[in-house]
Each structure stands twice: as C-alpha cells, then as structure tokens.
Amino acid sequence: MITPVLIAAAVLVAAPALAQAGVDPAHDPAKTEVWTPVPATVATPLGKAPSDAIVLFDGKDVSAWESEQGGRVPWRVADGALTVVPGSKGIRTRQRFCDVQLHVEWRTPVETKGFEGQDRGNSGIFLQERYELQVLDSYNNSTYANGQAASLYKQAMPLVNASRAPGEWQAYDIIWKAPRFSPGGGLTSPARITVLHNGVLAQDDTVLAGKTEYIGAPSYAPHGCAPIYLQEHDSKVSYRNIWVREL
Structure with a gap:
C-alpha cells in the first residue's frame, strides 16, 4: 500500500x-x-591607468592641457610631476567632459612655516570648470570644514579628514555625474559626486546645489560638457598620474 x-x-x-x-x-x-x-573587458595593469582611460598626464606629456587663457601650459614639468607656478593662472583640459571617473594624484609643498588655513597648499580640481573639489594641506591645519581637503568648496564638508603630511603624494578617485538641463534651460537633475581620498570615502553621492561660489549661495545655469580645470592659488601644488574614463 x-x-x-x-x-x-x-x-x-x-x-x-x-x-x-x-x-x-x-x-x-x-x-x-x-x-x-557581455560587459566590455578593461585591463587594469598595476600602477597604470585602465586600458579604456584617457591619460591626461603621464609625468611628461602635457599636450592634453592648455592655459586657462588658451595656449601653452605655464606650469613646471619635472621629475614626473606637474607643478603650479604661482601667478601663472590655472590650466584646463583641451577635451570637454560630462560624466567621468577621474583619478588625480597631488602633493602639497613640504614647507609650511608661515602658512596656515587656506594659505597652505591651496589648489582645486574643477569638474566642468565650475564645481570645485578642494585641494589643500589639511594635515594638522585648521580651516572651515567645507573648505578643507576633499570638500566640495563652500558646499559640502568631507566625511573624514584622510590627509597625509605635507610633501606626501595623495590621491582622489572621483565619480562625477554631470547636471542635466531641459531644452528650455531648467535643471532636471543636479550634479552628484563620490570621492575617495587616499582610498577612504570622503564624499558619498553628494548632491551639489550649483557651481562653486566664493561669496554667496551656489546656483545652476545651463551648460554642456566642459573641461577639467586645475586651479592656481599661489601655492606650488604638484600633480601626477591623471587619467579619466568617460561614463
């Protein structure tokens, strides 16, 4: 049964x-x-840019850049680094970008005597020439929190201070999502940014209120893709190993 x-x-x-x-x-x-x-294959050789990246500075070649006024890059290239020449103005990429993954290594000067706050190792990385990710010597250096290293200048303080000592190389790994505008010029989607500072999360999908302003509240005006801009701010900040992937 x-x-x-x-x-x-x-x-x-x-x-x-x-x-x-x-x-x-x-x-x-x-x-x-x-x-x-099937997802595209991207080679990631140790210590080098991904195979699908656009190399913006490899330690020698500055052909991807121009002065902010157009023409020859006025900064100094030596020992694999691109160093700000104070008083020379900033530089920008010849190519325009929207959404990107950006890797930048930077170093502030060793000499800090007599320099404090915003006067110590000041520079900046501007996405689309308008939105500043602050570069600053924030190692044992007091300043306003939304103006220290890895801040979105005057908008968003970093989650942590992951700064290394003056003279040591540091790295930003950035995911940038450009703002979107309607055909009529209205904002349909604000800019967003994620930043790892020396491998530590410093900005977590932060929403920007508009372009960077030194005085007053940020706001948006319609624009398209634009260059990446490195700021000259009277300090001999150095850059190296800069590459970008369009997203």
Whole structure:
C-alpha cells in the first residue's frame, strides 16, 4: 500500500528532475540568468591607468592641457610631476567632459612655516570648470570644514579628514555625474559626486546645489560638457598620474 507520505516524498525527489526537463519554468534557474550584452573587458595593469582611460598626464606629456587663457601650459614639468607656478593662472583640459571617473594624484609643498588655513597648499580640481573639489594641506591645519581637503568648496564638508603630511603624494578617485538641463534651460537633475581620498570615502553621492561660489549661495545655469580645470592659488601644488574614463 502506498501511503500519502511516500507519495509526497516521491514528488519532492522528482521536482528537480521535472524542472531540469523544463516542465516547471518557475523552478528553472536559467530564467534569471542574463548572458547578453557581455560587459566590455578593461585591463587594469598595476600602477597604470585602465586600458579604456584617457591619460591626461603621464609625468611628461602635457599636450592634453592648455592655459586657462588658451595656449601653452605655464606650469613646471619635472621629475614626473606637474607643478603650479604661482601667478601663472590655472590650466584646463583641451577635451570637454560630462560624466567621468577621474583619478588625480597631488602633493602639497613640504614647507609650511608661515602658512596656515587656506594659505597652505591651496589648489582645486574643477569638474566642468565650475564645481570645485578642494585641494589643500589639511594635515594638522585648521580651516572651515567645507573648505578643507576633499570638500566640495563652500558646499559640502568631507566625511573624514584622510590627509597625509605635507610633501606626501595623495590621491582622489572621483565619480562625477554631470547636471542635466531641459531644452528650455531648467535643471532636471543636479550634479552628484563620490570621492575617495587616499582610498577612504570622503564624499558619498553628494548632491551639489550649483557651481562653486566664493561669496554667496551656489546656483545652476545651463551648460554642456566642459573641461577639467586645475586651479592656481599661489601655492606650488604638484600633480601626477591623471587619467579619466568617460561614463
């Protein structure tokens, strides 16, 4: 005599086989497998830019850059670094960018005597020439929190101060999502930024209220893709190993 218990056991044993045979699609794992499109392969050699990156500065070549006024880059190139020449103005990429992944390494001067607050190792990385990620020597250096290293200048203080000592190389890894505007010029989506400072999360999908302002509240005006800009702020800040991936 076949009991109900034996019947139930037989059904449980048979269920996987039935699913494999396509009898019951609800039990088919292939239904949740996505095979196409296949993600592009990106090589990531140790210590070098990803294979699909645009190298903006490799330690020697500054052809990707120009002075903010146009023409030759006025900063000094030596020992694999690009160093600000005080009084020379900033530099910008010749190419325009919108959404990007950006890697920048930077170093503030070793000499700090007589320099405090915003006067110590000041520079900045401007996304789309308008939105500043602050570069500053914030190692044992007091200043306003939304103006220290890894801040969105005058908008968002960093989650942490991950600064290294003056003269040591530091790194920003940035994910930038450009603002979007309607055909009529209205803001449809604000700019957003995520920043790792020396491998530590400093800005977590931060929403910007508008372009960077030294005085007054930030606001938006419609614009398109624009260069990446490095600021000259009377300090011999150095840069190296700069690359970008368009997203």
